[in-house]
Amino acid sequence: MNHVSNDDVAAGGARPAEQRLLDVKNLEVTYANGAAAVRGVHLSVDAGQKLGVAGESGCGKSTLALALLRLLPAGTKVSGEILLDGEDVLTMKWGRVRAVRWAGASIVFQGAMHSLNAVHRIGDQIAEPILLHKKATQTGAKKKVGELLEHVGLPAARADAYPHELSGGQRQRVMIAMALACDPRLIIADEPTTALDVMIQAQILRLIEQLVAEQDLGLMMISHDLAVLSDTCDRLAVMYAGRVVEEGPASEVYENARHPYGKALSAAFPRIGDAASRFAPRGLPGDPPDPSALPSGCTFHPRCPVALDSCATDDQALRDAGPHHRSACVHAGSQLPAQPTSASAAERTS
Incomplete structure (x- = not known):
């Protein structure tokens, strides 16, 4: 079973499940076309904690966010448990769900201009x-x-302003204000700064951090940008093909990823002052697999630069990869083998 949880909170100790703000257990989401978008995900968020969820487009992170408040399209099959303050969102009556969407948890979507009503x-x-x-x-x-x-x-x-009269950063602040309107305990931020320039992005991120600290909120922030998440969040969960393949303290996952996919995401962002990352950037060839036709074994093995023959047939569950750090990789118990440059990796998969 693919198991990930945030038992080790930022303060260091584990909190009992009944005290957790959000506790997701074995969540499965399958769309009407048969695409398995989320597969066996376990995670939790406590009040005052910031969890980052990272991955490429198509890895299932936005589907996960929508599933938490039952915002997925009709015909989607969802199973497992989504406990918000101990109450399962998946078994709530619709009237209760509508109340929870604002007062219990709210979502800040990317692209505020598309979320706000222009008139x-x-x-x-x-x-x-x-x-x-x-x-x-x-x-x-x-x-x-x-x-x-x-x-x-x-x-x-x-x-009194209309959305078009505000800048992109101001509109995103409006979205955050709207998310806080009914005093929710959990904020789900789905790529909240993607469309913003670097300076405004930094301001919005600092604002979110400040609000979480002042109001003791739980935060789940979703992004493809591991650097942003590592700077903002306490813990990181890296998703690939609908599963969490690595999780741990944010700085540890970013600086010392123990799954080849997490390492590739981290290496995609050059470090200031690091000549190696500037002159020899690493990429990842290929694309995430089709959720309706997943490969056998470890779903990452077709793109993995350090895959073993067994990875094509043996699926990998999360296992210890260091203090409070887990990885779903056969190499989790040791340092990852040296990975080739992007050019070499491309040759390997061609």
Whole structure:
């Protein structure tokens, strides 16, 4: 079984399952076309903890995020458990799910311009869930909107603006304000800074970190950028072909990945001052497998530069790869063999 959990929280000790904010157990998601997008995922997030979920496009990380609040399209099969404050989201009645989506957990999507309604003022859009879920008066909701905007670094007067009148960074701040509107305990941020320039990205990330610390929120941040996640999160879970293939302390996974895929993701980002990464960047040939036609054995083996013959037939479960660090790799118990450059790897898979 592919098992991953965040038993080892940032403070060092494990928390009992009943105290966890989010506890996902053996989550499986299969789309109507037969694509197995999420396969046997276990993970947890505690209040005040920041979990990063990394991987290429198509690895299942956004499907995982949508599954947590039952936002997947009709016809999708979902099994396992998604315990939010001990209550299983998958067995909730629809009325309860609607309440939980704002008051229990909320999502910050990438591309704020596509998530905001272009013909409504942003203040009205932030106020809508407050009026619906908090049963506030118009006056109370307006006051709350102003407080939320100021909390994310925008003047309260910007409530009268339309989305097109704001910059990309300001729109993303609006999305964060909206996510906080009903005081949720868990924030799911799906690529929240992808469309932003580096300076604005840094500001948004610092804002998210500040809000998590001040309000004791749980955060699940999804990104393809291991460098961003390692700088923002306490722990990292690396996904490939619908599974978590590596997890551990964020800095440890980024600096000393123990799965070839995690190592390739980390090496894709050159380090400032590191001549080796600048002049000999490593890439990863090929693409993630089709979720409806997964290869046998370890699903990463067709692209793996250090695969053994057994990897083509033997699946790999997560195993200890160091203190609080796990990897689903046959090499997990030792340092990974030297990996070839991207050119050599391409020749190997051609």
